[in-house]
Amino acid sequence: MTTSHYIAGRWVEGQGSDCISVNDPALGQPFAELMAASAAQVDQAVAAARGALPAWKATSASERAGYLRGFAEQLGQRREALISVQMRNNGKPRHEAEIDLDDAIATFNYYAELAEQLPSKNREVPLAAPGFTARTRLEPVGVVGLIVPWNFPLVTSAWKLAPALAAGCTVVLKPSEVTPLVEQAYGQIADSLGLPAGVLNIVNGKAETGAALSNHTGLDKLSFTGSNSVGSQVMRSASAQCRPVTLELGGKSAIVVFDDCDVDQAVEWIVAGITWNAGQMCSATSRLLVQDGIAEALLPRLQAALERLRVGNPLTEEVDMGPLTSQAQWLKVASYFATAREEGLQCLAGGKALDRDGWFVSPTLYADVPNDSRLWTEEIFGPVLCARRFATEEQAIAEANDSRFGLVATVCSADLARAERVADALEVGHVWINSVQAVFVETSWGGTKGSGIGRELGPWGLSAYQSVKHVTRCLG
Ligand code: NAD
Numbered sequence: 113m114t115t116s117h118y119i120a121g122r123w124v125e126g127q128g129s130d131c132i133s134v135n136d137p138a139l140g141q142p143f144a145e146l147m148a149a150s151a152a153q154v155d156q157a158v159a160a161a162r163g164a165l166p167a168w169k170a171t172s173a174s175e176r177a178g179y180l181r182g183f184a185e186q187l188g189q190r191r192e193a194l195i196s197v198q199m200r201n202n203g204k205p206r207h208e209a210e211i212d213l214d215d216a217i218a219t220f221n222y223y224a225e226l227a228e229q230l231p232s233k234n235r236e237v238p239l240a241a242p243g244f245t246a247r248t249r250l251e252p253v254g255v256v257g258l259i260v261p262w263n264f265p266l267v268t269s270a271w272k273l274a275p276a277l278a279a280g281c282t283v284v285l286k287p288s289e290v291t292p293l294v295e296q297a298y299g300q301i302a303d304s305l306g307l308p309a310g311v312l313n314i315v316n317g318k319a320e321t322g323a324a325l326s327n328h329t330g331l332d333k334l335s336f337t338g339s340n341s342v343g344s345q346v347m348r349s350a351s352a353q354c355r356p357v358t359l360e361l362g363g364k365s366a367i368v369v370f371d372d373c374d375v376d377q378a379v380e381w382i383v384a385g386i387t388w389n390a391g392q393m394c395s396a397t398s399r400l401l402v403q404d405g406i407a408e409a410l411l412p413r414l415q416a417a418l419e420r421l422r423v424g425n426p427l428t429e430e431v432d433m434g435p436l437t438s439q440a441q442w443l444k445v446a447s448y449f450a451t452a453r454e455e456g457l458q459c460l461a462g463g464k465a466l467d468r469d470g471w472f473v474s475p476t477l478y479a480d481v482p483n484d485s486r487l488w489t490e491e492i493f494g495p496v497l498c499a500r501r502f503a504t505e506e507q508a509i510a511e512a513n514d515s516r517f518g519l520v521a522t523v524c525s526a527d528l529a530r531a532e533r534v535a536d537a538l539e540v541g542h543v544w545i546n547s548v549q550a551v552f553v554e555t556s557w558g559g560t561k562g563s564g565i566g567r568e569l570g571p572w573g574l575s576a577y578q579s580v581k582h583v584t585r586c587l588g
Contacts, residue, residue, distance in 0.1 A: 117149050117316055118299030120160035121309025127153055130318050132289045137203040137435040137442075138425035138470045146292060148317030151324040154284070157313035158330040161255045161282040164310030169252045169280035173230040176278055180224035182305040183274070183298070184217045187266075190297055194266065197294045202262070203434035203471075205426045208389060215551070216270035219569075222553040226574050227278035237582065246584040252280035253356070253577050254332030257325045259346065260295075261338045262288035262437055263392045263493075268337050268360075269295050271557070271568045273312070276335075279577035282311045286325050288338075289318045290438050329353060335576065336360070337394075340491075340562060347565075358566035358576050360394070360558060362491040363519030366512035367397035367548075368534060370505075370525035371405030378410060378524050379417050381548040382497070385522060387421060387433050387475050388549060391495035392441065394563075395520040395542075395549060399488060400499040401508050407501050411460065411479060418461040418475040418497075425470065435471045436494060442471035445494035451486055452478055462495070483514065491517070505530060509537045518560035522548050541567070 116125050126147030134144040149157075168176075187194065191213060198209040230250065237246040256276050260268040265287060276283050287295040295314065302312045315321055322342070326334055327349045336346045337360040350357035367385050369378045385397035402410055424431040436442045442465065449463050462476030473494060481488045481498040488498050502508045512521055520542045525531040528545070535543040541559040544550060551557065551569075558567035566576055 116146060117153060117157075118296075118302070118312070118314040119153060119157045120163075120313065121303070123299070124153070126150070126316065128317055128321060130289075130320065132292060132316065132318065134201060134291075134293060135438065136200050137437050137439075138427065138472075140439065140470045143200070144293065146316060148289070149315040149321050151320075154315050154321060154324040154328065155330075157284045157315050158255060158257075158325075158328050160310035160313055161284050162330055164308055165252075165255055165282045168282050168308060168311050171280070173227045173278075176280065177224040177227040179305055179307055180220045180227060180274055180278060183301050184220035184224070186301040186304065187213060187217050187220070187297065190301075194294060194297055198266065199426045199434075201291050201293055202265070202389075202437050203426060204389065205431050205434055212264055212266050215553075216266045218553050219267070219270040220274045223274035223278040223574065226275075226571065230278075243587050244584055245587060246582055249581040249583065250279075250578045251581050253579050254281060255330060256281045256283050256577060257328065257331045257334040258283055258285045259322050259326060259334070259336045259338065260285070260287055262290035263389060263394070265291040265294050266297075269298060271573065272335050272337075273298060275568075275574045276577045277311065279574055281333075281577045284313045284315060284325060284331075286315050286317065286322055289316065292316045323349075326350070331355065333357065333577070343564070358568070359564040360566075360568060361562065361564040362493075362517060363394045363396070363559065363563050364399060364489065364491050364515050364517045365395060365397045365520045365522075365540065366399045366401055366515075366538075367522040368401045368508045368512055368524065369403060369406060369410065370508075370527065370530065371403040372526040373406060373524045374526075375406065375409050375413060378406070379413050381522060381524055381546075382414055383417050383421070383475075385548045386497040387418070387495045390433050390436050390473075392437060392493050393549070396493070397520070397522050397548065398492065398497055399512070399515075400497055401502050401511055402499060403508070404501050404503050411477075411499065415460040415477055418477055421475050423466065423472055423474065433475065433495065436473060437471075439471055441493060442473065445473050445492060445496065448487055448490075448492050448494070448496060449473075449476070455482075455485055455487070457481055457485065457487065483511065489515070505534060509534060513537075513539045516562040519563035520544070520559075
């Protein structure tokens with residue numbers, strides 16, 4: 113892996129002041145280092161993207177589709193290397209690293225298809241008034257800054273890069289400093305495909321580099337995925353320049369289990385929704401709402417299922433769940449264990465860090481958590497599940513919606529009419545019925561309320577990088 117920055121079609125060493133340590137979370141030890149990009153290098157990357165824009169937006173949609181298919185194909189050719197680096201740097205179990213890679217490949221193929229359909233989207237607009245014609249033109253937004261987090265690095269970047277390039281935008285991508293290696297592949301693929309220099313630039317760095325990009329006056333749009341605290345800073349810099357921003361932020365999502373469910377099936381869904389990626393998912397279903405009639409049967413089986421999970425180093429052991437990806441995240445999750453003890457919460461499973469090297473915690477379950485507890489209301493971003501009971505459908509909907517976030521929810525019920533009704537009433541961007549964390553590239557991704565602004569994936573993800581122009585002509 114090349115551990116540096118890709119600017120104007122060239123690999124360059126970082127000239128910033130921060131040294132980034134790349135860690136293996138299963139050992140709690142660094143295995144690579146790189147120097148962050150300086151503010152001047154961020155400038156160079158934005159200038160390169162600006163310089164490349166006129167020619168790139170003038171390429172035919174089918175030419176751009178060809179490049180996107182090339183990205184998909186070459187991701188596949190790098191399969192083993194990309195899976196290994198995610199396992200090592202993120203601590204992902206192999207099957208999860210494979211799913212991430214397949215998701216990124218599917219995203220590039222999907223937006224290649226949408227790019228090919230672009231010419232047919234420009235059309236005449238029928239007017240009621242006589243004497244005029246009007247037509248639309250979907251144009252690229254321009255130069256876009258893309259800032260992403262560490263939990264699904266290949267995927268989050270693909271969800272931004274593929275539609276942005278399909279639309280005809282040029283980009284500067286800033287990966288997370290926690291996982292700066294895997295996205296180097298996008299620069300290497302751009303190189304090997306002969307993507308015109310400056311169309312895709314990658315600058316690595318910490319908050320300072322991110323801020324240099326999000327404050328840059330040379331951008332036409334910024335698309336950010338990450339925490340609410342940084343998201344609000346990014347929004348402030350966008351507002352200072354009155355430019356558009358897409359924000360994919362945090363969540364505290366509910367999983368609602370009605371008493372007509374098969375208990376074992378429900379346990380499987382609940383466990384997956386909180387332990388995939390060690391719970392480090394914006395869409396983790398971390399608030400369990402369980403109906404009174406099933407709670408007594410479900411909670412002991414859920415406790416047993418969580419305790420059975422094999423937690424360990426994905427590179428050397430057969431595991432269901434790996435470590436947390438960073439020491440900072442491990443300390444944060446441990447601080448919530450301490451809060452739970454102070455609040456006197458009833459802990460049915462876990463509630464502690466593992467006594468071994470690396471940043472491991474046990475899958476955790478707290479029962480009958482008060483709805484004003486910090487563990488019920490705040491995003492923890494770890495395998496920590498809080499449960500409450502409910503009696504009626506109305507109560508379940510009210511409790512699920514009682515959150516400042518609104519990213520996703522899961523509804524489990526054998527009564528499909530009820531499940532659909534509840535899905536319609538939930539104030540979130542995506543609801544799964546009798547399934548969990550199933551994300552398809554054709555459906556939208558994004559949240560309501562504090563979970564963000566805008567949508568990724570599907571045609572909505574492409575629209576986020578397009579601007580609508582109308583040309584109206586007087587016939588007289
Ligand atoms: P983070 O906000 O700390 O960092 C995200 C990115 O922003 C990183 O690249 C970071 O270097 C950069 N950054 C940090 N400070 C910055 C600043 N001042 N200006 C500009 N950029 C800056 O988030 P994280 O810890 O990497 O990721 C976890 C968060 O991401 C969670 O809250 C999670 O819910 C959220 N997330 C949301 C989605 C979604 O689709 N809604 C997906 C994945 C993760």
